[in-house]
Amino acid sequence: MKLQEYQAKDILREYGVPVPSGKVCRTAAEARQAAEEMGGVVVIKAQVLVGGRGKAGGVKVAKSPEEAEKLAGQILGMDIKGLTVEEVLVEPGLDIQTEIYVGIVTDRGARKNAIIVSAAGGVDIEQVAEETPEKITKVWIDPELGLRDFQARQAGFGAGLPAPALKALPKVLKGLYDAYIANDANLVEINPLVVTGDGRVVAADAKMVIDDNALFRHPQFQAEEDTEIEDPFEAEAKKLGINYVRLGGDVGTIGNGAGLAMANLDEVKHAGGQPANFLDIGGGAKAEAVENSLRLILSDPNVKGVMINIFGGITRADEVAKGVVQAQKNLDIKVPLVVRLTGTNEAEGQAILSQATGIIPASGMAEAAKKIVEAVKGSNEH
Numbered sequence: 001m002k003l004q005e006y007q008a009k010d011i012l013r014e015y016g017v018p019v020p021s022g023k024v025c026r027t028a029a030e031a032r033q034a035a036e037e038m039g040g041v042v043v044i045k046a047q048v049l050v051g052g053r054g055k056a057g058g059v060k061v062a063k064s065p066e067e068a069e070k071l072a073g074q075i076l077g078m079d080i081k082g083l084t085v086e087e088v089l090v091e092p093g094l095d096i097q098t099e100i101y102v103g104i105v106t107d108r109g110a111r112k113n114a115i116i117v118s119a120a121g122g123v124d125i126e127q128v129a130e131e132t133p134e135k136i137t138k139v140w141i142d143p144e145l146g147l148r149d150f151q152a153r154q155a156g157f158g159a160g161l162p163a164p165a166l167k168a169l170p171k172v173l174k175g176l177y178d179a180y181i182a183n184d185a186n187l188v189e190i191n192p193l194v195v196t197g198d199g200r201v202v203a204a205d206a207k208m209v210i211d212d213n214a215l216f217r218h219p220q221f222q223a224e225e226d227t228e229i230e231d232p233f234e235a236e237a238k239k240l241g242i243n244y245v246r247l248g249g250d251v252g253t254i255g256n257g258a259g260l261a262m263a264n265l266d267e268v269k270h271a272g273g274q275p276a277n278f279l280d281i282g283g284g285a286k287a288e289a290v291e292n293s294l295r296l297i298l299s300d301p302n303v304k305g306v307m308i309n310i311f312g313g314i315t316r317a318d319e320v321a322k323g324v325v326q327a328q329k330n331l332d333i334k335v336p337l338v339v340r341l342t343g344t345n346e347a348e349g350q351a352i353l354s355q356a357t358g359i360i361p362a363s364g365m366a367e368a369a370k371k372i373v374e375a376v377k378g379s380n381e382h
């Protein structure tokens with residue numbers, strides 16, 4: 001998960017990295033107010049989760065509060081690489097003399113984190129790596145020992161940094177590394193780290209990517225992430241704890257286990273249908289999870305039929321059957337429902353289903369797919 005520049009800067013500030021004190025604004029008037037409070041030159045920066053904002057016109061310097069208001073008005077609402085700017089960060093302007101690149105990334109090949117430093121900052125680092133790799137210095141950090149001061153100096157000298165940057169580098173890198181570890185990041189980057197006319201060293205930009213697999217340890221980022229899910233069905237599935245991906249077709253599918261759930265999609269396609277979704281109810285699912293899954297799938301107006309394909313292992317067939325019957329009772333299901341149920345407690349499950357009406361049984365997976373696709377095609381012809 002990528003963080004916005006201002007979020008990354010807030011974190012880096014906590015860890016002792018020198019960062020300008022800025023203000024996030026949502027309107028041009030707020031930007032003017034912020035510029036008045038800061039006094040002097042300010043920089044207005046679009047807060048969107050893509051690089052190259054400067055080149056795209058999303059970073060502008062304003063010499064007065066009036067100009068800040070005007071420029072913020074231009075940047076807010078701007079489209080940068082498909083993202084609409086809804087917030088700008090207003091910061092005191094920096095008198096930039098030198099731009100340096102510093103970053104830490106997970107190097108999976110080396111099984112270590114790597115510090116990357118370059119005197120060629122401010123520009124696209126991928127391009128520097130490609131065209132002039134000699135301008136980049138990499139130092140690997142032993143995860144047991146952590147970052148040592150000599151490594152910071154080694155990286156700084158290797159990159160040929162100017163004196164003020166060399167002096168500031170150990171503290172900057174230590175803050176960067178501690179922030180990276182504490183937040184389970186797989187990338188943290190300052191591009192550019194600037195040396196100002198009066199010899200200060202300040203992070204003008206910041207980027208941070210948190211390892212998605214560690215987000216459960218960082219609930220403070222979770223709320224932000226939820227707003228990133230745009231599909232309302234997927235957002236609802238996440239709340240219910242169901243593994244669901246919306247695919248846009250008209251044949252709903254339910255399976256247990258990601259492999260079987262994916263095989264469902266293949267079978268539906270093979271039978272000539274278009275899957276509406278991927279859905280894995282998971283191992284050991286209870287009746288309620290089955291009912292919730294059906295409710296979720298049926299709330300998609302495209303869905304013309306649902307195929308349930310369960311291979312009971314840890315998941316018990318009778319529990320799934322109970323869920324299906326329960327769903328039939330509680331939801332007003334108007335579309336065909338094909339159920340293929342096998343494995344643990346299969347006989348009990350079939351007995352429960354045979355009491356219910358309106359369920360089309362199938363004994364194999366290909367048969368289930370064929371039956372649901374036929375039923376959906378039939379309903380489309382009416």
Ligand code: GDP
Pocket residue numbers: 043045050051052053054055059061091092093094095096099122123191192204205206
């Ligand atoms: P990016 O283009 O998305 O990487 O955004 P940056 O924050 O790196 O801004 C792009 C460029 O704008 C930087 O390389 C700087 O040259 C310039 N810039 C960024 N912040 C400031 C600032 O505070 N003052 C001034 N004068 N220029 C800045």
Ligand code: MN
Pocket residue numbers: 122191192205
């Ligand atoms: Mn940048």
